[in-house]
Amino acid sequence: MDGAIISLEHVSRTYDMGRMEVPALADVSLQVMPGEFVAIVGPSGSGKTTMMNILGCLDRPTSGDYRLAGSPVADLDDDGLAKLRSRSIGFVFQSYNLLPRTTALDNVATPLLYQGVSRGERATRAKAALERLGMGDRLDHEPTELSGGQQQRVAVARALVTEPALILADEPTGNLDSRSGADVMALLHELNASGRTIVLITHDPEIAATAGRQVHLRDGRIVA
Amino acid sequence: MSLLELLRLSLSRLRTHRLRAALTMLGVIIGVASVVALVGVGQGTTSNITSRLAGLGTNLLTISPTGGGGGTSTLTLDDVAAIGKLPAIGGVAPEISSNMTVSAGTKNTTTTVVGTTPAYPMVRAYDIWQGSFLTDPSVDHDLRVAVLGATTASTLGLGESDIGTQISVGGLPFRVIGILQAKGGTGFQDPDDQVLVPIGTVEKYFVGGDTVRTIGVTVSEADQMTATSTAITALLRDRHDLAATTASDFNVFNQTQLLAAASSISATLTLLLGGIASISLIVGGIGIMNIMLVSVRERTREIGIRKAIGARGRDILAQFLVEALTLSLLGGLIGIVLGLVVSAGIGQLAGWGFVFNPITIVAAVLFSLAVGVIFGVWPARQAARLDPITALRYE
Numbered sequence: 001m002d003g004a005i006i007s008l009e010h011v012s013r014t015y016d017m018g019r020m021e022v023p024a025l026a027d028v029s030l031q032v033m034p035g036e037f038v039a040i041v042g043p044s045g046s047g048k049t050t051m052m053n054i055l056g057c058l059d060r061p062t063s064g065d066y067r068l069a070g071s072p073v074a075d076l077d078d079d080g081l082a083k084l085r086s087r088s089i090g091f092v093f094q095s096y097n098l099l100p101r102t103t104a105l106d107n108v109a110t111p112l113l114y115q116g117v118s119r120g121e122r123a124t125r126a127k128a129a130l131e132r133l134g135m136g137d138r139l140d141h142e143p144t145e146l147s148g149g150q151q152q153r154v155a156v157a158r159a160l161v162t163e164p165a166l167i168l169a170d171e172p173t174g175n176l177d178s179r180s181g182a183d184v185m186a187l188l189h190e191l192n193a194s195g196r197t198i199v200l201i202t203h204d205p206e207i208a209a210t211a212g213r214q215v216h217l218r219d220g221r222i223v224a
Numbered sequence: 225m226s227l228l229e230l231l232r233l234s235l236s237r238l239r240t241h242r243l244r245a246a247l248t249m250l251g252v253i254i255g256v257a258s259v260v261a262l263v264g265v266g267q268g269t270t271s272n273i274t275s276r277l278a279g280l281g282t283n284l285l286t287i288s289p290t291g292g293g294g295g296t297s298t299l300t301l302d303d304v305a306a307i308g309k310l311p312a313i314g315g316v317a318p319e320i321s322s323n324m325t326v327s328a329g330t331k332n333t334t335t336t337v338v339g340t341t342p343a344y345p346m347v348r349a350y351d352i353w354q355g356s357f358l359t360d361p362s363v364d365h366d367l368r369v370a371v372l373g374a375t376t377a378s379t380l381g382l383g384e385s386d387i388g389t390q391i392s393v394g395g396l397p398f399r400v401i402g403i404l405q406a407k408g409g410t411g412f413q414d415p416d417d418q419v420l421v422p423i424g425t426v427e428k429y430f431v432g433g434d435t436v437r438t439i440g441v442t443v444s445e446a447d448q449m450t451a452t453s454t455a456i457t458a459l460l461r462d463r464h465d466l467a468a469t470t471a472s473d474f475n476v477f478n479q480t481q482l483l484a485a486a487s488s489i490s491a492t493l494t495l496l497l498g499g500i501a502s503i504s505l506i507v508g509g510i511g512i513m514n515i516m517l518v519s520v521r522e523r524t525r526e527i528g529i530r531k532a533i534g535a536r537g538r539d540i541l542a543q544f545l546v547e548a549l550t551l552s553l554l555g556g557l558i559g560i561v562l563g564l565v566v567s568a569g570i571g572q573l574a575g576w577g578f579v580f581n582p583i584t585i586v587a588a589v590l591f592s593l594a595v596g597v598i599f600g601v602w603p604a605r606q607a608a609r610l611d612p613i614t615a616l617r618y619e
Contacts, residue, residue: 058612079536086534097529101240114534
């Protein structure tokens, strides 16, 4: 499909466990159009994490073709993948994954550092992103000084700051209480409403139900 | 990423782990400081010896009786005259010395009074600052005239206008006819603290007899030193009627050679000490490597995060390498300052002042840089090669 931001064609990923090969993803094809909010749902062991790694360009498919924003990922080396991640993908993790002992502002500014953005512009853009998420009064706080919900907001700000084509959220509410979780989901919907493509990975059918489209994974295959 | 960004990143990292950074740097600090201090002290010693070498007088042979200062001397003024007739002799100056109280007006001091001849300044490499040195007539007639060393003169409060002043040496009146130029030598004996008088005067009024303590001889050509030394030995053995089996009752001492040897020993020792000290620098480097490896382990997750949000392997490599370099360079700089302070302190105590050698500093900086690179590269490569997926899941 032309114009798709994510295009997986017959993608498989098998892990070589020495004596036998374990298929984590088998012949998966998926298209995500710009502006979509897609939830990838499945129980543990269904291949969600592998899917997330491949979509996030942290891993390469064993076979099949993955195009992110039109460009094939298979030919890229590690540096090329890093560049693609830096430009096109914003990650939101279950465990926030903020840099420890680093202020919220510096955390959000770090992706820009790897894009070679100047110090002054980094600070301005990171501050703007944090303010947009209502964290403008927490710029100098380190992760340990923030609640789980606040940390996840900082993480979302970090995912946003590079203006990526795609936001990949891996169980973003998994570590949060239901209220903060609802907050973060509301935030993601708000971002989606303003035109961002969001792929959400979750095992929770309730969370998945809020997405525009659900993709169900089971045993490494798309079942629905 | 620019070097400035990397530096900023590593400095903020070191700030959050101050104690760890300080302890890691301590290894390099001690290493560099000991190299700088030991080499500084070594070079101070060498240059001290070299300057004393120059101050001794060129091609100097010293003849003294066996048994040091205590025994009776068998060297006589006739021996001196006989040595003067040997070939390749530049000058011969006999010396008899005695410690006496010297006073001028209300000031007095105890110093070495040396009886000698007009050849003395040439043999011992002194220059006259004021007045004149002992002359042949004053020596021939055992006159009570004195030439003061620079230190003695200033102790007694005598200056350029005081030539001709009466002073008292060992209770007898002497006239000051000259003051020597300061040699400014260092070491255990101040070469400027002495009073020189005609040799006969000392024998007549203070010591008695006609033996001399020391004979200084300059040889006209440097390559004649050994031959002349042999010739003097043969001459004196013959004059003293020594049988071939009897040991000599005097020593011919080539001080220049001795000090030259000492200087080369000191230079070798400097190298040796520097070498030993650089071992501690290597140990300091291993300390850096150790802490960097621990740091890579501890920060596995951080590395995973950084990679996920766009850091390339080389960004991570650079970050860790610059961190190791910051530790080693900062440690190196502190070590240099500390080493210079220590070597300046020792130089002050030993009296040769502060020997500053820019080559040592440059070498120390380069060495600590090298330590940072050598011991930082491996941990940094380990960090750079981490797989982002595994690193992100690392607890």
